[in-house]
Amino acid sequence: MTTHEQQEQQEQNVKLFFSSHLLEWYHGQKRDLPWRRHRNPYYIWISEIMLQQTRVDTVIPYFNRFIERFPTVESLADAPEEEVLKCWEGLGYYSRARNLQHAAQQVKELYGGQVPDDRDAVFGLKGVGPYTAGAILSIAFNRPEPAVDGNVMRVLSRYFLLEDDIAKGPTRVKMERLAAELIPEGEASHFNQALMELGALVCTPKSPRCLLCPVMEHCAARLAGCETSLPVKTKAKPPRPEERLAALVTGSGEHAGRVLIRQRPQSGLLARMWELPHWPAPPAEGGAAGALLPEAAALDRLRRSLRQAGIFARPEGHWTAAEHTFSHIVWTLQVYTCREEDALALPLAAEARAPYAAAAEPPVELFADGSEHPEDGGAVRWINREDMESYAFPNVFLKLLNRYFDEAEQQQ
DNA sequence: AAATCGGGGCG
DNA sequence: CGCCCAGATTT
Numbered sequence: 328m329t330t331h332e333q334q335e336q337q338e339q340n341v342k343l344f345f346s347s348h349l350l351e352w353y354h355g356q357k358r359d360l361p362w363r364r365h366r367n368p369y370y371i372w373i374s375e376i377m378l379q380q381t382r383v384d385t386v387i388p389y390f391n392r393f394i395e396r397f398p399t400v401e402s403l404a405d406a407p408e409e410e411v412l413k414c415w416e417g418l419g420y421y422s423r424a425r426n427l428q429h430a431a432q433q434v435k436e437l438y439g440g441q442v443p444d445d446r447d448a449v450f451g452l453k454g455v456g457p458y459t460a461g462a463i464l465s466i467a468f469n470r471p472e473p474a475v476d477g478n479v480m481r482v483l484s485r486y487f488l489l490e491d492d493i494a495k496g497p498t499r500v501k502m503e504r505l506a507a508e509l510i511p512e513g514e515a516s517h518f519n520q521a522l523m524e525l526g527a528l529v530c531t532p533k534s535p536r537c538l539l540c541p542v543m544e545h546c547a548a549r550l551a552g553c554e555t556s557l558p559v560k561t562k563a564k565p566p567r568p569e570e571r572l573a574a575l576v577t578g579s580g581e582h583a584g585r586v587l588i589r590q591r592p593q594s595g596l597l598a599r600m601w602e603l604p605h606w607p608a609p610p611a612e613g614g615a616a617g618a619l620l621p622e623a624a625a626l627d628r629l630r631r632s633l634r635q636a637g638i639f640a641r642p643e644g645h646w647t648a649a650e651h652t653f654s655h656i657v658w659t660l661q662v663y664t665c666r667e668e669d670a671l672a673l674p675l676a677a678e679a680r681a682p683y684a685a686a687a688e689p690p691v692e693l694f695a696d697g698s699e700h701p702e703d704g705g706a707v708r709w710i711n712r713e714d715m716e717s718y719a720f721p722n723v724f725l726k727l728l729n730r731y732f733d734e735a736e737q738q739q
Numbered sequence: 740a741a742a743t744c745g746g747g748g749c750g
Numbered sequence: 751c752g753c754c755c756a757g758a759t760t761t
Contacts, residue, residue, distance in 0.1 A: 381746080381755075382755065384748090417745090419745025422759080426758080456757060459758080477754085477755065478756060527755095564742090596743085596744070596745095597744090654743080654746095655743060722745080722746070
């Protein structure tokens with residue numbers, strides 16, 4: 328046997344060792360997760376969409392609620408979109424929920440409500456990419472397809488000491504070829520789950536528990552002592568900060584005891600979610616970035632923004648500040664309480680609304696080009712605490728609204 | 740290839 | 751407080 332052939336034989340042994348020991352370990356260590364209690368392709372699919380960029384512990388309660396409310400593909404396909412979004416409230420990446428419902432309609436109409444088990448059909452579902460397709464095909468149908476997520480790339484890059492940048496596209500393709508080779512005959516479902524389970528429980532990003540690892544003795548990174556410097560991944564660009572002025576408008580007259588919310592546009596950030604109205608804060612005088620806008624200037628800007636959006640309310644004072652972090656933006660919301668101008672009183676109290684008397688005041692240019700805000704003109708509602716059940720809010724507004732209603736209650 | 744899309748947990 | 755996570759879609 329040539330040296331080259333011996334080397335190949337050794338590589339093959341290392342792969343066989345990995346697969347067999349990992350599979351063995353999984354059978355003893357796998358967690359009891361709600362979507363593992365049945366082999367229902369619909370459950371597997373829902374869980375995999377929820378698990379995109381989201382931790383298991385976060386997903387569990389959402390998954391249980393979701394399948395209780397939408398037990399079948401058809402019930403999801405036929406549900407009002409607002410109910411699906413409400414079920415997703417707080418989980419983030421809300422396009423996942425809208426894509427999922429769209430895909431449920433695809434499954435209902437094209438496949439008679441049965442989740443398809445062939446590659447092209449699964450890939451064709453909205454919101455299902457390379458990872459999720461592989462996960463559904465392997466976990467639900469035991470098809471020998473790779474399911475490579477960040478977790479799997481971390482495990483493979485360490486065990487095989489691969490220094491490819493996992494943030495790059497071609498790396499995932501390379502990892503998929505490798506992962507496919509490793510699947511033991513007839514064991515795609517268990518093996519792919521084992522790979523992810525190892526990444527979640529043992530081969531963790533920061534301090535991997537190598538001493539508990541079933542494949543430590545042939546882990547190339549461990550043997551080289553470089554396991555904590557893998558995988559190689561280019562750092563993400565830091566999110567840009569955005570200062571915004573938000574209005575907590577309390578109702579008068581027929582709206583007494585209620586708060587004004589509005590719905591975001593059909594597409595883009597937080598699409599179709601509900602929120603307190605808010606607009607970019609003008610830069611503070613004096614230039615220093617991040618400097619707090621003087622209250623008077625903030626009140627004036629908010630007053631003009633409200634009027635331009637067709638909301639008749641008077642800003643009264645600063646209430647609180649809140650932060651909301653996205654992957655690419657950080658909002659700092661300065662929240663001001665505002666009082667609705669009573670529609671009936673308006674014509675009678677011209678003097679009392681002095682700031683509004685200058686009807687000829689030109690509209691403030693909220694954007695440099697003078698265009699209006701895409702958020703302005705969305706649907707508006709006056710709600711009390713009970714009404715919050717009917718609208719889906721991003722977490723930051725959920726917390727603000729709950730806190731407001733708590734405080735309003737205590738003052739009575 | 741790069742940007743857009745949330746939110747939380749952890750060392 | 752920086753870093754990361756069971757990614758897909760759009761540009």
